[in-house]
Amino acid sequence: MFTKVLVAEDYEIANQGIVKVLNDAVGIYNIHEAQYCDDAYLKFRKAHQSEEPFELLITDLSFKENHKVQTRTSGIELIQDIRKIQPDINIIVYSQESRPDKINMLFQKLNINGYVCKGQHAIKELVHCIQGVYKGNIVLPPEVKDANQDNIINLDDFDIMLLEELALGFTKKEIVQKLKKQKISPNSESTIDKRVSKLFDDFKAKNTTHLVAIVKDLGLL
Amino acid sequence: MFTKVLVAEDYEIANQGIVKVLNDAVGIYNIHEAQYCDDAYLKFRKAHQSEEPFELLITDLSFKENHKVQTRTSGIELIQDIRKIQPDINIIVYSQESRPDKINMLFQKLNINGYVCKGQHAIKELVHCIQGVYKGNIVLPPEVKDANQDNIINLDDFDIMLLEELALGFTKKEIVQKLKKQKISPNSESTIDKRVSKLFDDFKAKNTTHLVAIVKDLGLL
DNA sequence: CCTCCGATTACGGAAATCTGTAAGGAGTTC
DNA sequence: GAACTCCTTACAGATTTCCGTAATCGGAGG
Incomplete structure (x- = not known):
C-alpha cells in the first residue's frame, strides 16, 4: 500500500x-x-x-x-x-x-x-x-x-473556445475578428455559424442563449 | 443553550x-x-x-x-x-x-x-x-x-421569470405569448425589452447570452 | 386640479442571429 | 482520375435582438 x-x-x-x-x-x-x-x-x-x-x-x-x-x-x-x-x-x-x-x-x-x-x-x-x-x-x-454510455458529446478546443466567447457576450463578428487577429483557422463567420449550429443539435438548444445556459448547467464552462 | x-x-x-x-x-x-x-x-x-x-x-x-x-x-x-x-x-x-x-x-x-x-x-x-x-x-x-454593501441587485419575481425563460431559449415573442395566455401583466414585447435592457445595465451584460451566463455564474438561476 | 414621475406600450430601424443553398478544397477509396 | 466525404467559405433572406423616440396611463404630492 x-x-x-x-x-x-x-x-x-x-x-x-x-x-x-x-x-x-x-x-x-x-x-x-x-x-x-x-x-x-x-x-x-x-x-x-x-x-x-x-x-x-x-x-x-x-x-x-x-x-x-x-x-x-x-x-x-x-x-x-x-x-x-x-x-x-x-x-x-x-x-x-x-x-x-x-x-x-x-x-x-x-x-x-x-x-x-x-x-x-x-x-x-x-x-x-x-x-x-x-x-x-x-x-x-x-x-x-x-x-456515461452514449450521452457524451465530444467537444474539441475550438468548440469550447466558441462557447466561452459567446458566454462572454461577444458577437460572431467579434469572434471572427479575434480569430483572424490570432491567425487561427477556421475564421469565417459562416463556419462559426455552422459550428454553433452543430452545437445546437448536440445539446438540443434553440438558440445561443439556450446553448450557453445548458453548457453552464452541465458545468462545461 | x-x-x-x-x-x-x-x-x-x-x-x-x-x-x-x-x-x-x-x-x-x-x-x-x-x-x-x-x-x-x-x-x-x-x-x-x-x-x-x-x-x-x-x-x-x-x-x-x-x-x-x-x-x-x-x-x-x-x-x-x-x-x-x-x-x-x-x-x-x-x-x-x-x-x-x-x-x-x-x-x-x-x-x-x-x-x-x-x-x-x-x-x-x-x-x-x-x-x-x-x-x-x-x-x-x-x-x-x-x-454586501451596494452591489446587491434587487430582482423581483418578474425579472427572475424573464431570466429563466430566456435561459430556456424562448424568444421575447414567445414569452409575450405565454404571459398573455396566463394573463400576467406586463405583457407587451416593448416592456419585456425595457426590462431586459435594465438587466443588461444592472449586470453589465452585452447581450442576452452574456446576461444569462452572468446570472448562471452568480447562481441566481 | 394640475404636475411630476415611473411603468407600460407602440413603433421603427440598424445590427445580429438563424437557416437555408451552393461552391471550393483536402483527403480517402476504389 | 473519378467518386465520395468532410470541412470551410460565401451569400441571401427571414426572424430576432437591441436601442432609440414617443405616446399613454396611474399614482403621489403640492
Missing part, C-alpha cells in the same frame, strides 16, 4: 475525516495535511527535493480564498504544477463536483488516477479508490460510470 | 464532524442525525407530534440522490416543509455555497436564522453562528458581510 500521502483539503472537518479513514480503513499512517494550495505545493516540492517524495496526492478542487495571498486558488492548478515536478505521481481528486462531464474532463485533461465524490458513501468510495489506484487502475466514481 | 438539535447532512464525514463540534465546543448532546432529506423530515415530524420538538435544525442544501426514492432532494424544500409544521424553528444552513447573492436569497425567501459556509474556519463559524442564533440574532457569514 502507499506509505506517504499528502491530503490537500481546506475544509477542516473533512480534512480530519480523511485522515481518520486513511488510518483506520486503509492502514496509511504517514499522512501530511495542507489546508491551502500553496502550502500543499511547498510541502510536495520539499519532499521531492529531499528525495522522500509523496506517492499519492488526495486533493479537493476548490479552495476558498482567505486573508493569505494564494498563488494557486484551484486544485486544478495545483495538480498541473505538481505534475510538472513529478509526472508519475498518483492523484485522487476528492470533491463536491458530481457532474459527469466535468469529472470526465479531469481524467482527460489532467490524467488523474481516481475521483471520489464527497457524499453519502464517501468513506467506502475513498477506500475503494485508493486500493484501485494502488493496483494501477483508473478509478471512476459510480456517478460517471452510470451516466 | 439549545438542547435538542437535528443535523441533516448527507456527507458522512462532515456529519460526524458537526456532531463532534456540537459536543465538544458548544455543549449540545441531544443530537439527531439524518443523511437523507426525507429521513430528516420524518424525524422532525415525529418529534413535533410527540411534543418533544427540535429547537434547531442544521442542514445542508444539496443532497445527492441515491438508490432510495427521495421526495425531497434539496435542503430548500426540506426547510419549506419543516417551516409549515413548526414556523418558529431555528434553522442554520450549512453548505458549500459561497456566492453572496444565493446566500442572501436564503435569508430573504426562507427566513433562515444563520448560515455557515463549509470551509477552512467552519468549526469556529459554526460555533459562533449557533451562539448568535441562540441569542435571537440573524447570523450572516463573513462572505456576505464583506461582499
Whole structure:
C-alpha cells in the first residue's frame, strides 16, 4: 500500500475525516495535511527535493480564498504544477463536483488516477479508490460510470473556445475578428455559424442563449 | 443553550464532524442525525407530534440522490416543509455555497436564522453562528458581510421569470405569448425589452447570452 | 386640479442571429 | 482520375435582438 500521502483539503472537518479513514480503513499512517494550495505545493516540492517524495496526492478542487495571498486558488492548478515536478505521481481528486462531464474532463485533461465524490458513501468510495489506484487502475466514481454510455458529446478546443466567447457576450463578428487577429483557422463567420449550429443539435438548444445556459448547467464552462 | 438539535447532512464525514463540534465546543448532546432529506423530515415530524420538538435544525442544501426514492432532494424544500409544521424553528444552513447573492436569497425567501459556509474556519463559524442564533440574532457569514454593501441587485419575481425563460431559449415573442395566455401583466414585447435592457445595465451584460451566463455564474438561476 | 414621475406600450430601424443553398478544397477509396 | 466525404467559405433572406423616440396611463404630492 502507499506509505506517504499528502491530503490537500481546506475544509477542516473533512480534512480530519480523511485522515481518520486513511488510518483506520486503509492502514496509511504517514499522512501530511495542507489546508491551502500553496502550502500543499511547498510541502510536495520539499519532499521531492529531499528525495522522500509523496506517492499519492488526495486533493479537493476548490479552495476558498482567505486573508493569505494564494498563488494557486484551484486544485486544478495545483495538480498541473505538481505534475510538472513529478509526472508519475498518483492523484485522487476528492470533491463536491458530481457532474459527469466535468469529472470526465479531469481524467482527460489532467490524467488523474481516481475521483471520489464527497457524499453519502464517501468513506467506502475513498477506500475503494485508493486500493484501485494502488493496483494501477483508473478509478471512476459510480456517478460517471452510470451516466456515461452514449450521452457524451465530444467537444474539441475550438468548440469550447466558441462557447466561452459567446458566454462572454461577444458577437460572431467579434469572434471572427479575434480569430483572424490570432491567425487561427477556421475564421469565417459562416463556419462559426455552422459550428454553433452543430452545437445546437448536440445539446438540443434553440438558440445561443439556450446553448450557453445548458453548457453552464452541465458545468462545461 | 439549545438542547435538542437535528443535523441533516448527507456527507458522512462532515456529519460526524458537526456532531463532534456540537459536543465538544458548544455543549449540545441531544443530537439527531439524518443523511437523507426525507429521513430528516420524518424525524422532525415525529418529534413535533410527540411534543418533544427540535429547537434547531442544521442542514445542508444539496443532497445527492441515491438508490432510495427521495421526495425531497434539496435542503430548500426540506426547510419549506419543516417551516409549515413548526414556523418558529431555528434553522442554520450549512453548505458549500459561497456566492453572496444565493446566500442572501436564503435569508430573504426562507427566513433562515444563520448560515455557515463549509470551509477552512467552519468549526469556529459554526460555533459562533449557533451562539448568535441562540441569542435571537440573524447570523450572516463573513462572505456576505464583506461582499454586501451596494452591489446587491434587487430582482423581483418578474425579472427572475424573464431570466429563466430566456435561459430556456424562448424568444421575447414567445414569452409575450405565454404571459398573455396566463394573463400576467406586463405583457407587451416593448416592456419585456425595457426590462431586459435594465438587466443588461444592472449586470453589465452585452447581450442576452452574456446576461444569462452572468446570472448562471452568480447562481441566481 | 394640475404636475411630476415611473411603468407600460407602440413603433421603427440598424445590427445580429438563424437557416437555408451552393461552391471550393483536402483527403480517402476504389 | 473519378467518386465520395468532410470541412470551410460565401451569400441571401427571414426572424430576432437591441436601442432609440414617443405616446399613454396611474399614482403621489403640492
